Amino acid sequence: RGRSVDTMQLFLGSLTVLCALLAVGHARPERLTRRNDLMIIGGDETTIEKFPHQVALEYFFEFRCGGSILNENFILTAAHCLYDTVKPWQLSGRAGSSLRSEGGQAFTGKATFYHPEFSMKKLQFDVGLLQLDKPLTLSETVKPVSLVPVGNSPFVGDxxxxxxxxxxxxxxxxxxxxxxxxxxxxxxxxxxxxxxxxxxxxxxxxxxxxxxxxxxxxxxxxxxxxxxxxxxxxxxxxxxxxxxxxxxxxxxxxxxxxxxxxxxxxxxxxxxxxx
Missing domain, CATH: 2.40.10.10 (Trypsin-like serine proteases)
Structure with missing residues (x-):
């Protein structure tokens, strides 16, 4: 009996999600916006001292995306943040500041890299790197991020x-x-x-x-x-x-x-x- 109830709940849950899908149709994921006016939902203010790897990326001096410091020469971000740029110097940003438009260290792009299998249509392998024209000066508020070991995928509930x-x-x-x-x-x-x-x-x-x-x-x-x-x-x-x-x-x-x-x-x- 318990198994039948679980099966029914699974079916009803799947049906509910399917109805929601049909309601929104084939809408494209909105997070892939190119607008600069796009924050953490339900969050709190914090400081760069708690996230010294965090950077803000701009395109033609308008806020576009976030990113993280891999080392003094490379920023890790999403491929879609770099995909339609014409010249790397059009990408700039800021590290070491809690404020997205002032303080810290400003930087400019030298070269962009994103996974060869990425496309805006399929959204697969959404990983990109921005090489900087000048190295960052590492400090207490400008630190490289540590990446998880390969194979250490997060578990449900983490x-x-x-x-x-x-x-x-x-x-x-x-x-x-x-x-x-x-x-x-x-x-x-x-x-x-x-x-x-x-x-x-x-x-x-x-x-x-x-x-x-x-x-x-x-x-x-x-x-x-x-x-x-x-x-x-x-x-x-x-x-x-x-x-x-x-x-x-x-x-x-x-x-x-x-x-x-x-x-x-x-x-x-x-x-x-x-x-």
Missing amino acids: HITLSGWGVTNKGDDKAPEQLRTTQVAVTSHWKCRLAYALTAKVSDHMFCASADGKDSCQGDSGGPAMTAGGQQVGIVSFGLGCANWPFPGVYTDLSNAEVREYIDQVLSGKAEAHL
């Missing part, structure tokens, strides 16, 4: 910490100045695949996370998703809306061997720059 300057509420028209943070929990892969069945393929080099009233949002793309142990496990990739049930946020999984292989190729000079 708490993930997000940080960034994206909009605080869906529909807001201005990004905040102060860095913000929130926590979400990893959700099951099959539920995430079901939720996005009509909009995007959720593959093995992604993971999903959500929490009631909390999420990353437009402008947080490319930013770090951190484990409780302080290692970066994901890159904010896409979502359908912000804190929008039943659609969790989707993240590039940095524990995935193929994702890490590409990052290593770039850092070792074996990958070809796109710009």
Whole structure:
């Protein structure tokens, strides 16, 4: 009898998600916006001292994405944050500041790299690196991030910490100045695949996370998703809306061997720059 109840609950849950999918149709994930007015949903203000790896990326001096410091010469971000840039110097940013538009160290791009299998249509392998024209000066507020070991995928229920300057509420028209943070929990892969069945393929080099009233949002793309142990496990990739049930946020999984292989190729000079 208990098994029958569980089966019925699973069926009803799947049916509910399917109805929600049909309601939104084939809408493209909104987190892949190119607007600069896009913050952490349901989060709190924080300081760069707690997230010294965090950077803000700008395109033609307008806020676009978040990112994290890999070393003094490279920023890790999402491929879609770099995809349509014409020249690398059009990308600039700021490290070492809690404020997205002042303080800290300003930097400019020298070359952009993103995974060869990435496309805006399929959203696969959403990982990119920005090489800087001058190295950052490392300090207490400008530190390289530590990446999770390959194979250490997050488990369902694990708490993930997000940080960034994206909009605080869906529909807001201005990004905040102060860095913000929130926590979400990893959700099951099959539920995430079901939720996005009509909009995007959720593959093995992604993971999903959500929490009631909390999420990353437009402008947080490319930013770090951190484990409780302080290692970066994901890159904010896409979502359908912000804190929008039943659609969790989707993240590039940095524990995935193929994702890490590409990052290593770039850092070792074996990958070809796109710009």
